[in-house]
Amino acid sequence: MRHDDLCHEVVSNLPTHGDCFVARDATRNDSGAIMDDENKKQINERYEKHLEKGERFWPDTIFRDLIMSLGIFTLLILLATFVGIPAEPKADPSDTSYIPRPEWYFLFLFKFLALYGQLPVIGKIEWLATVLVPSVALGVLTLIPFIERSPRRHYSKRVLPISIMTIMVVGIVLLTLMSEVPTVSEDGSTLLGTLQTVVGIFIPLTAYVLLFVFKNNTRLMLWTTGLAAVSMIFISGTVLTLAPEKKTEETEVATTLVDQIFAGQDLYSVHCTECHGDDGSIAVIEGVEGLEGEKITPIHSRDVLYTITDSAMLEVIAYGRPNAGMPPFGKTYGGELSRSEMDYIVVFMRYMWDDRFEVPQEALKPLFPPLAEGEVPSYNVHILPIVKRYCISCHRPGKDNNNYLMTTYEEILTTGDNAANNIIAGDENSYFLQVIQEQPIMNPENPEEELIGVMPPTRPLKPNVVDAFLRWIMNGMPRTAAETGALSTTPTPEVTPTP
Amino acid sequence: MWKNIYLWLDERIGFNDLNKNLLDRPEPKTTWWNTLGSASLFLFVLQGLTGIFLTVYYTPSPDHAYDSVQYIMEGVAFGWLIRGIHHWGATLMVILVFIHMLRVFYTASFKYPRELTWLIGIGLFLTTLGMGFTGYLLPWNQKAFWATTVGTQIAGTAPYIGEFILKALRGGPDLSALTLQRFFSAHIWMIPAALAGLIGVHLFLIIKHGESHFPTKDD
Numbered sequence: 001m002r003h004d005d006l007c008h009e010v011v012s013n014l015p016t017h018g019d020c021f022v023a024r025d026a027t028r029n030d031s032g033a034i035m036d037d038e039n040k041k042q043i044n045e046r047y048e049k050h051l052e053k054g055e056r057f058w059p060d061t062i063f064r065d066l067i068m069s070l071g072i073f074t075l076l077i078l079l080a081t082f083v084g085i086p087a088e089p090k091a092d093p094s095d096t097s098y099i100p101r102p103e104w105y106f107l108f109l110f111k112f113l114a115l116y117g118q119l120p121v122i123g124k125i126e127w128l129a130t131v132l133v134p135s136v137a138l139g140v141l142t143l144i145p146f147i148e149r150s151p152r153r154h155y156s157k158r159v160l161p162i163s164i165m166t167i168m169v170v171g172i173v174l175l176t177l178m179s180e181v182p183t184v185s186e187d188g189s190t191l192l193g194t195l196q197t198v199v200g201i202f203i204p205l206t207a208y209v210l211l212f213v214f215k216n217n218t219r220l221m222l223w224t225t226g227l228a229a230v231s232m233i234f235i236s237g238t239v240l241t242l243a244p245e246k247k248t249e250e251t252e253v254a255t256t257l258v259d260q261i262f263a264g265q266d267l268y269s270v271h272c273t274e275c276h277g278d279d280g281s282i283a284v285i286e287g288v289e290g291l292e293g294e295k296i297t298p299i300h301s302r303d304v305l306y307t308i309t310d311s312a313m314l315e316v317i318a319y320g321r322p323n324a325g326m327p328p329f330g331k332t333y334g335g336e337l338s339r340s341e342m343d344y345i346v347v348f349m350r351y352m353w354d355d356r357f358e359v360p361q362e363a364l365k366p367l368f369p370p371l372a373e374g375e376v377p378s379y380n381v382h383i384l385p386i387v388k389r390y391c392i393s394c395h396r397p398g399k400d401n402n403n404y405l406m407t408t409y410e411e412i413l414t415t416g417d418n419a420a421n422n423i424i425a426g427d428e429n430s431y432f433l434q435v436i437q438e439q440p441i442m443n444p445e446n447p448e449e450e451l452i453g454v455m456p457p458t459r460p461l462k463p464n465v466v467d468a469f470l471r472w473i474m475n476g477m478p479r480t481a482a483e484t485g486a487l488s489t490t491p492t493p494e495v496t497p498t499p
Numbered sequence: 500m501w502k503n504i505y506l507w508l509d510e511r512i513g514f515n516d517l518n519k520n521l522l523d524r525p526e527p528k529t530t531w532w533n534t535l536g537s538a539s540l541f542l543f544v545l546q547g548l549t550g551i552f553l554t555v556y557y558t559p560s561p562d563h564a565y566d567s568v569q570y571i572m573e574g575v576a577f578g579w580l581i582r583g584i585h586h587w588g589a590t591l592m593v594i595l596v597f598i599h600m601l602r603v604f605y606t607a608s609f610k611y612p613r614e615l616t617w618l619i620g621i622g623l624f625l626t627t628l629g630m631g632f633t634g635y636l637l638p639w640n641q642k643a644f645w646a647t648t649v650g651t652q653i654a655g656t657a658p659y660i661g662e663f664i665l666k667a668l669r670g671g672p673d674l675s676a677l678t679l680q681r682f683f684s685a686h687i688w689m690i691p692a693a694l695a696g697l698i699g700v701h702l703f704l705i706i707k708h709g710e711s712h713f714p715t716k717d718d
Contacts, residue, residue, distance in 0.1 A: 035611055043611060043718075050527035050712040058522035061529050061710070068534035069541035072591065076545070080583020085572070088640035090565040093674065100645030102653075103635050105593050105628065113653070130656040142621045144604065145614035153607035153718035165604055256573055311562070 039151040087253035092339035094332030107179035108172045109134065114183050115197045118190075137168075159218050163211050163225040170229045171204050174236040181243040195239050199232045254344060257351075261363045264348025266388060267341050271329060273393040277459060280353060287457020289400040291325045300353040310346050317342045368468065376475045376484040377468045379409050386465055387412065390456055402452065409479055418452065425476040433473055436466055520706070527712035532606075535599035536705070539623075540698065542592040546630075549585040550687065557637070559683035561676050564639035589631055596627050607718075608711035616704040619697050626694045633686040636679060647682070648674055 055061060092098070102110050116122075116129040140147065148161050155162060178200075183193030207228035214220035254263040269278065275285050280300030285291045297304055308316070317337070318330025329335035330342060337345075351359045367389060368382040377383060387395075387406050395406035404416030416422055418441075424430045431441050431452060438460055441452040454460070461469075478484045509515075556575055558567040571578035600620060603609055609617035636647040651674070655665030670677030 040611060046717060047527070047709070047712065051525040051709070054525055054527040054712070055529065057524040057526050061526050061533070062522075062537075064529065064531065065534050065537040068531070068538045072538055072541065072595075073545070076584045076587050076591065077580070079587040080580050083587075084579070084583060085586050088638070088642050091561070091639045091641055091644035093644065095641070098641055098645055100649045101642075102646045102650050103631055104590070105631065106650065109653075110649070127656050127658050127661070130653050131658070131661075138625075142618065145609045145617050148607075148610075151611065153610060153714035154716055155605070155714065156716070158607060162605065165601070169601065255569060 034149050035151045043151065087255050089253050089338060089340040090343065092331065094330065095338055096331075101179075104176070108175035111175040111179045111196070112200055115193070115200045118183060118193055118197060119201070156218070159221045160211060160215060163221050164208065166225055167204050167207050167228055167232075170232055171200060174232055175200050178236055178239055178243075181239055185244065192239055192242060195235050199235050199239070203228050203232050203235075253340070257347070258360050258362045260344050260347045261351050261359070263341075264344035264346070265352075267337070267345050268348055269389045270393055270396070271337065272345070273390065274399075275326075278390055280349070282459075285325075287453060288394075294325050296324065299349070302355075305349070305354040306356075310350070313346050313349070314342050317345060367465075370464070371468060371471065375471075376478060377472045378481045378484045379412075379472070379477065379479045381481050382468050383412075383472055386468060390461060390465070413477060423473055423477065426474055428470075428474070430473055433470060436461055436469055524706070524709065526710050529710060530713070532602050533710055535595055535602055539592060539595045539599055539627075540702075542588050542595065543694065543698065546585060546588050546592065547691065549581050549588065552581050553585060554687060559637065559679050561639060561679055564637065564679060568638045568640075589634060592627060593631055596624055600624055606711065606713055612708050613704070613711060616701060616708070619701045619704065622697045623694065623701060626690050626697065629690045630686065630694070633682040633690065636682045637686065639679065644674060647678070 101107070112133075113126075113129050116133075117126075122128060144161075148158070150157070152158065175196075178196055181192055181196065183196060184190055185192055207224055210224045211221055214224060254260040272280075275288055275291065275296070276282050276299050281298050283296060283298050285294045285296060299305075316326075318328060318335070319333050320326040320328035320335075322328075327335070329337045331338055351357045351363065367385050368377070371377055371382070391406045393399075395401050395404055397405060397407075402417045404418075404422070405411040413423055418431055422431045434441060435452050435455040438454045440450045440454050443449040443451040460466075472478070475484070553571065556567055556571050556578070558564060568582070571582050573579075575581075603617065603620065609620075632647075632650060636643045651665055651668045654668060655661045657664060666672060668678070668681075669675070670681050
């Protein structure tokens with residue numbers, strides 16, 4: 001009793017209570033180091049007392065459990081409804097440009113491996129970090145009840161284990177947060193990588209060594225843990241602030257059938273129209289360098305669509321037909337298209353040309369809204385979809401096109417070897433308008449030679465498309481629908497107030 | 500009539516004992532921190548139910564997996580909700596199980612007489628991660644494919660046995676249809692069976708010893 005009184009006096013003057021309780025334990029003939037039968041008896045007695053002033057499982061404990069579960073259920077429904085699951089393209093084993101990342105809860109380990117790999121000498125021994133460190137950590141975690149064998153449960157008597165775990169958890173959370181930050185910046189600077197290594201390896205390691213050195217001094221252990229955690233958080237904050245803005249690579253993923261048909265149509269227009277024509281009907285290639293006069297099977301025919309399965313068609317697109325002049329398009333074979341993109345092209349071909357498939361009505365909307373009498377088309381609404389469908393396949397970088405590119409509004413107006421005469425506002429003799437109306441431009445120095453052939457080389461454009469281009473250039477190539485309003489000669493119905 | 504049925508069942512099941520052993524038990528004062536375990540159990544059941552519905556349409560082959568998931572999202576009534584809950588439930592379950600483990604560690608609840616409960620708990624934590632790892636591949640999209648590629652690669656760096664582990668996980672040197680098939684099998688049969696068994700033992704031990712009280716200065 002006397003000892004207890006003395007103890008309380010000491011407690012009130014000390015910030016840490018550890019020593020006091022060790023002293024009190026001694027009076028109970030209890031060293032507090034290792035569990036014995038006496039300890040077990042005391043533990044069970046204490047637990048009985050807690051039960052007496054406790055609660056009933058039903059209805060007290062379970063009530064709170066049920067509320068928690070209900071809350072989680074609600075949260076999940078909200079997440080599923082309002083956040084959803086981001087659409088991802090189909091797995092593509094050939095796409096070596098894809099940056100692989102593990103599941104989010106393994107990101108800290110992934111980051112740790114990256115940082116470890118930067119260390120000199122031991123950084124080269126990969127399995128130390130991939131196998132040994134995680135195994136030891138997991139082993140310690142599993143065996144905690146047999147490593148920490150003291151019967152004491154209060155926080156003040158477990159400063160060492162709590163410190164070790166806290167630094168570990170802080171490290172795991174911070175490494176997860178920093179997982180996106182590269183270890184070597186684009187300009188070759190390793191500053192961010194070094195700072196991350198300090199957070200992920202050096203501070204925790206130093207803190208662990210210090211903790212074991214200060215094993216018997218609660219206050220120093222708490223200071224070590226606090227300082228380590230604060231400095232880790234502070235440096236991570238710096239790293240995250242300095243980190244280059246993450247480039248969000250937008251991958252368009254078509255999820256609905258209609259979206260897939262449209263995506264396929266766009267891809268087909270860019271990659272296939274050049275040789276196969278916009279409707280797949282071309283039997284003899286014209287106007288393509290190196291393949292002039294090559295005879296091919298029209299790919300919109302039943303012969304092709306009924307006899308070649310989706311996966312075979314995919315292989316043809318991916319590998320090409322080198323002997324027949326068709327280059328490979330799949331990334332596996334050095335082309336540009338991913339697995340998902342080739343899938344969309346196949347979907348497009350099936351639904352548009354194969355008479356066994358029924359096209360959804362929404363996929364059949366016209367290429368551009370029909371023009372009324374006197375209406376002026378704009379680039380955004382009318383010309384862009386036309387160019388995308390019929391022109392861009394050849395008029396993009398890397399193709400034989402007299403350097404005339406058509407991927408943007410500015411390019412259409414300003415690029416090309418004959419830019420000066422190509423598109424002239426209000427001039428019917430613009431080269432552009434002549435060639436799309438089947439009048440080749442002859443070389444003024446050598447009237448025998450075609451300067452520009454008819455466009456498109458294989459088949460003339462439909463009259464309504466030619467008409468749209470004609471009206472657009474004659475009215476000064478307006479860019480937006482708003483600009484065309486003033487140019488339009490359609491009489492706007494005037495509202496005359498009736499008397 | 501109902502009374503007779505009740506009495507007949509009571510004679511054979513013993514509702515009183517059941518009530519006394521399972522529900523009408525004394526517990527020490529508990530807080531919200533004590534709900535994490537039962538919340539993890541709730542998520543396990545929820546994942547099981549939504550997972551069973553997903554298998555109705557899901558096809559574990561590289562040719563059809565992606566499209567079948569796409570169909571669940573677009574074509575099946577409330578398919579987006581079922582998959583959404585399953586997707587987010589998996590993330591939440593990993594977080595909850597981890598925080599639950601930390602709570603048990605910080606309150607030293609793993610000490611006598613609950614050491615075995617802790618060991619089983621570690622098993623539950625690892626199987627939960629295993630569920631996440633195997634389930635991640637199933638949609639067969641870019642993220643899934645490459646996450647599994649690096650995941651199995653890391654396991655393959657172990658000295659001596661690394662190559663064996665890598666081949667056993669992938670069913671060959673590369674990710675293929677075999678990988679998808681065995682991940683599917685592990686995800687819906689092997690790991691859940693292990694998980695359910697471990698949960699049973701974990702619950703038995705919790706009921707036997709009761710929840711631990713929060714440590715006081717006497718402890």
